[in-house]
Amino acid sequence: MPPTPTTLRDRARGAVRDEVSKQAWRLFAAQGFELTTVDQIAAAAGMSRRTFFRYFESKEDLVLDRLLESGESVVDAMHERPADEPPWTALRGAFEAIVSVMEAHAVSSRPLQLMLHREPVLRGTVTELHRRWLESLTPLVAGRMPRRRGHRGPDVRAAAMTSSALACLEIAQTTWAADPSVRLSSLLDEVMGAVSPLD
């Protein structure tokens, strides 16, 4: 059973999205994000500007799409951490899913990462990405924290811890992108260990 009931149309749509994305990233790499216009992307993908916007909500959406994809694994990884592991350590472990991929594909990850903080417009996109991760991860973190007496709703402490971990991840990623001499995983260990002890 397919988890998403893949109809023919859905797959066609997916193929078009992939092609548009591919062309867009080619242009981004060559000219940068801001200097690339939607018209150029649409032309490169052989469609009208209007049609582009039927596949992606915005130019930023192209970037968000790629980042979401490359980071889906974190939630899965978090699920697979041992149940008795403390939340901070579990988050560090789950992050290994992205960290290892980034280190393995450093040649493409590093320029991407550099672009993300060189282009001011994209910083908002990164924030949006973190917002989504925060939503998925917070409940998982909350499950690992000592229950609170008489408190309804999502646990603020879990949200804060998750958000802090994401902040650490970002610092580590940014530092790593600029300085190839350190391993990303060591950097993340150092940085998360400094904020809160990793048991």
Add this chain to the structure above:
Amino acid sequence: MPPTPTTLRDRARGAVRDEVSKQAWRLFAAQGFELTTVDQIAAAAGMSRRTFFRYFESKEDLVLDRLLESGESVVDAMHERPADEPPWTALRGAFEAIVSVMEAHAVSSRPLQLMLHREPVLRGTVTELHRRWLESLTPLVAGRMPRRRGHRGPDVRAAAMTSSALACLEIAQTTWAADPSVRLSSLLDEVMGAVSPLD
């Protein structure tokens, strides 16, 4: 000696900025940020659209400007924390500068805070704000951390800790804005205490 050599022109410019800002915030409160156009703001301030952009780089800049202003005090507060206080505790203490102001002016702070996370465009602005605070605060935090053997440049651990603290602050602010029944300062204590012990 004035720290900023306030010429007549500078003060005039400041006065205009204030007036524009005032009109803009009146409109934002009435219609929301996105629905308010630059033309409306310019008209309300009695100037042309083009002139508006000579005073503010963008519509978002109006918001950033106000947020920067209301948060300048944090850096000062950080300087005044006892030198032997551990960094996390010092950050918590320094945040009290904003927290107390927000609680004292809850009637205006709360709607502002709500607007900041209701309007998607403004989330990028908040990120930019945090980026600036991070820049100013990181060196101060680094000064409170055990020196590292043979490591040049700004301390990554200090950046991570500062960024995490800002993440906590944001979670606390957002929660507080939506739920008037808890004190912001208690919320921040709880949240920062959960991430790392507050000595």
Add this chain to the structure above:
DNA sequence: GCCCGTTGTGACACTGAGTGTCAAACGCGG
């Protein structure tokens, strides 16, 4: 084969942010 509704597409027009250019208006010292 033809007719049908659904869906994808392009053309056009429009709003709104932001920028460059230029000429007119303003303010002030001489």
Add this chain to the structure above:
DNA sequence: CCGCGTTTGACACTCAGTGTCACAACGGGC
């Protein structure tokens, strides 16, 4: 009153994003 530098507004332009509409492509039923 004159000149000089600054401020301003008008105009034109680019680019993102949206609404509307007419048309082409497709697939099924007859």
